[in-house]
Amino acid sequence: MKSLLDKVNAKLNAQGGFLKAVSVLVGGTAFAQLIGFLCLPILTRLYTPEDYSVLGVYVAIVSILAVVSCLRFDIAIPIPENENDGKALLFLSFLSNTIFSIILYVVLFISYPYIQHYKIIDQLSYWIWLIPLGVFVSGFYSALQFWATRHKRFKDIAKTRMTQAISGNAVSLAGGMFSVGFGGLIVGQLLNFSGGLVKLAVSAKKDLAVVKSSPLKATFAKYSNFPKYSTFEALANVSAIQLPLILLASYIIGPTVGYLMLAMKVLGVPMGLIGSAFSQVYLANASSHFESNTLYSYTKNVIFKILKITIIPFLLLALISPYIFGYIFGKNWNDVGLYILAMLPWYFMQILSSPVSMSLHIISKQKLALFLQIFGFIIRVIILFLVILAWRYYSLAWYVISGFLFYFLYLIVILLNLKRLDFND
Incomplete structure (x- = not known):
C-alpha cells in the first residue's frame, strides 16, 4: 500500500509538481462546482428563467467592468522573478481597482436619472447600485488570487472557491425561499465574486510585511504594456462574451437569456473545474519554460492533457443533454438542454485555448493578443x-x-507563434 502511495505521489510531483498543483485546484473547484450543481435543481424551481435573465445582465455588466478595474496589473503579478516587483504590481492593482470603483459610483450617481427608464436598467431596479461593489470585490479578489498563484498557494485558492460556492448558493437559496425575487441571485453572485477574500488577504499581508516594494512609478513604466494593450484585449474578450447577453436581453423578449445563463452555468462546470485549474498552474510555470526555450512543447503537453481529460465528458454531455435537463431543472427549463448541445463545440474549444492564452503575454505579444x-x-x-x-x-x-x-482561431495563432519562437531560438 505504501509503495502504491509513493508511486502516486511521485507521479503527482512529476514535471515540477504540475499534476499535483492541478489536482489541488481541481479538488477545490470540484467541490465548488458540485455544490453549485446540486443547488441548481432547487434554484431553478425557486427562480424563473426571467430572473436568471436579469442575473445574466448583472453578471455581464460586472464582468466587463471588473476585468479592467486593475488595469491588468493583476495578471502580471506572477511574472517577475523579483519579489519587490511582484509586490509593487499588487499595490498598483489595489490602487487602480479602488479608484476605478469610486469613479463607477460617481458616474452611476450622475447618470442614473437619465438612464433609469431604459429596459435593462429598469429590470435591474435598485440592485444596479451593487454593480460598482461587485466590480470592486472582483478586482480585489483577482489581485490576491494572482499573488497566491505567484507563491503557488494553490490550496488557498481552492479553499476560496469552496467558500464562494457555499456562501453564494446559500444566500441565493435563502433569497428564493423568502421570495425576494432575482435580488437573491444577485447577492449570491456578489458572494461568488468575493468569497475567500479574507483568507487570501491574510496570507498576502504576511508576505508583504517582509518584502520591500519597487517604486510604483518605475514598476508602472516597466509593465506599461499591460494597461496599454492587455486592458483593451481583456475588455474586448470579456465584452465579446458578455455583451451578447445584454444585446439579446434588450432585443429578444422572453426567457432566452435565462436559458443561456443556465446553459453557461452547466458548461461552466468543466470550464471551471479543468480550465481554471490548468490556467492557474500553467501561468505559475510558463515563465520558467519560456526562459529555458521549452514553452512550445510545454504548452502542447498542457493542451493534450486537457484534451484527454475533457473529450469523453463532452461527448457524453452531447448525447444526454437534450433529454435530461428538463427533468433536472423543472418544466420551465425544458429547452435548456438544446442550448447546451448547441454551445458544446464553443466551450470545448474554449477549454482547450483559454488556459494557455497567457502565453502571448509571456512572450511579449500583447499587441497580437489585443488584435485577436x-x-x-x-x-x-x-x-x-x-x-x-x-x-x-x-x-x-x-x-x-x-x-x-x-476560440479555434485563437488556439491556432497561439501554437503557431510559440512554434515560431521555439524554432528561432
Whole structure:
C-alpha cells in the first residue's frame, strides 16, 4: 500500500509538481462546482428563467467592468522573478481597482436619472447600485488570487472557491425561499465574486510585511504594456462574451437569456473545474519554460492533457443533454438542454485555448493578443448586433458559431507563434 502511495505521489510531483498543483485546484473547484450543481435543481424551481435573465445582465455588466478595474496589473503579478516587483504590481492593482470603483459610483450617481427608464436598467431596479461593489470585490479578489498563484498557494485558492460556492448558493437559496425575487441571485453572485477574500488577504499581508516594494512609478513604466494593450484585449474578450447577453436581453423578449445563463452555468462546470485549474498552474510555470526555450512543447503537453481529460465528458454531455435537463431543472427549463448541445463545440474549444492564452503575454505579444480580441469582438458583438437587426431569427445561431470560431482561431495563432519562437531560438 505504501509503495502504491509513493508511486502516486511521485507521479503527482512529476514535471515540477504540475499534476499535483492541478489536482489541488481541481479538488477545490470540484467541490465548488458540485455544490453549485446540486443547488441548481432547487434554484431553478425557486427562480424563473426571467430572473436568471436579469442575473445574466448583472453578471455581464460586472464582468466587463471588473476585468479592467486593475488595469491588468493583476495578471502580471506572477511574472517577475523579483519579489519587490511582484509586490509593487499588487499595490498598483489595489490602487487602480479602488479608484476605478469610486469613479463607477460617481458616474452611476450622475447618470442614473437619465438612464433609469431604459429596459435593462429598469429590470435591474435598485440592485444596479451593487454593480460598482461587485466590480470592486472582483478586482480585489483577482489581485490576491494572482499573488497566491505567484507563491503557488494553490490550496488557498481552492479553499476560496469552496467558500464562494457555499456562501453564494446559500444566500441565493435563502433569497428564493423568502421570495425576494432575482435580488437573491444577485447577492449570491456578489458572494461568488468575493468569497475567500479574507483568507487570501491574510496570507498576502504576511508576505508583504517582509518584502520591500519597487517604486510604483518605475514598476508602472516597466509593465506599461499591460494597461496599454492587455486592458483593451481583456475588455474586448470579456465584452465579446458578455455583451451578447445584454444585446439579446434588450432585443429578444422572453426567457432566452435565462436559458443561456443556465446553459453557461452547466458548461461552466468543466470550464471551471479543468480550465481554471490548468490556467492557474500553467501561468505559475510558463515563465520558467519560456526562459529555458521549452514553452512550445510545454504548452502542447498542457493542451493534450486537457484534451484527454475533457473529450469523453463532452461527448457524453452531447448525447444526454437534450433529454435530461428538463427533468433536472423543472418544466420551465425544458429547452435548456438544446442550448447546451448547441454551445458544446464553443466551450470545448474554449477549454482547450483559454488556459494557455497567457502565453502571448509571456512572450511579449500583447499587441497580437489585443488584435485577436478585437477580431473576436467584431465577429461576436458587432456582427451579432447586425444579425439581430436584420435577421433576428438567426441571432442565437450566430452567437454560438462565432464563439467556436474565435476560440479555434485563437488556439491556432497561439501554437503557431510559440512554434515560431521555439524554432528561432
